[in-house]
Amino acid sequence: TSFSHVWLEVGRKGGERHHTSPAKSKRSKKRRAEQKREVVVNMAARSLSAARILKSVRDLMKNYQTGAPLACIIVPTDDPHLSEYVSERYKRRHFVSRFTGSQGTAVITHDQACLWADGRYFLQAEQQLDPSMWTLMKQHTDGCPTVEEWVRNTLSEGDAVGVDASTFSYSTYESMQKKLxxxxxxxxxxxxNLIDVVRAQLEGEGEEGGSGGKVGGGE
Incomplete structure (x- = not known):
């Protein structure tokens, strides 16, 4: 006896079954293959975008007019108003790292990029950061340095660390300055704000598909 369909068990309750024709099964496999290819393409596009963003930031750090290039920049989540909820215009850490969590600090040098996040966001950060370019620093875990400790251990005497002072409270800025x-x-x-400049440049070139919203400098 020949069968024109394949029986597939989908549940045990009451012997519930449904059947899928060979043609439908073939279409389903084709869709899954296409979805896998789409994931690969999207990951490649994300990596390209992340690479361009970091290269542009580092180029700007090298050419920053301070008498010496910036060896590092620190990009917090906060906006100039230290708001609880940051508007699209000020989502600079999100833009540069692609991490969308509501808490975190990005630190970029000429050869490293790190993101500090707390335990609420470890899994999300691991999924959103490009591991070939970013290192996740798991705050409050054994062996994880603070931002200031990492900067002190990584940079050399005389190096300059760039920050948008409007995105730090006075006490946080003073504390960081003393430690460094x-x-x-x-x-x-x-x-x-270096991230604003890079964002405007790349979005103007269509790098982000015009999805980033209005760009502005610190206030």
């Missing part, structure tokens, strides 16, 4: 001063590392309040 211990190794002779300079905390430099930049005259413009």
């Amino acid at each position: 001063d211990k190794k002779g590392i300079k905390l430099v309040p930049t005259s413009f």
Whole structure:
């Protein structure tokens, strides 16, 4: 006896069954294959975008007019108003890292990029960060340094760290400055937000497909 369909068991309750024709099964396999290819393409596009963003940021760091290039920049989640909810215009850490969590700090040097996040966001960060370019720093876990400790251990005396001072509270800025001063590392309040410049440039070229919203500098 020949069968024109294949029986597939989908549940045990009451012997519930449904059948799928060979043609439908073939179409389903084709769709799954197409979805896998789409995932690969999207990952490649994301990597390209992440690479372009970091290269543009680092180029700007090298050419920043301070008398010396910036060895590092720190990009917090906060906006100039230290708002609880950050508007699209100020989602700079999200733009540069692609991590969408509501808490986190990005630190970028000329050869490293790290994101600090707490336990609420470990899984999300692992899924959203490009591991070939970003290192997830798991806050409050054994062996994880603070941002200031990492910067002190990574940079050299005389290096400059760029920050948009408007995105830090006075006490946070002062505390960071004192900790970095211990190794002779300079905390430099930049005259413009580097991420805003890169974002405007790349979105103007269509890098982000026009999805980033209005771009503006610090206030």
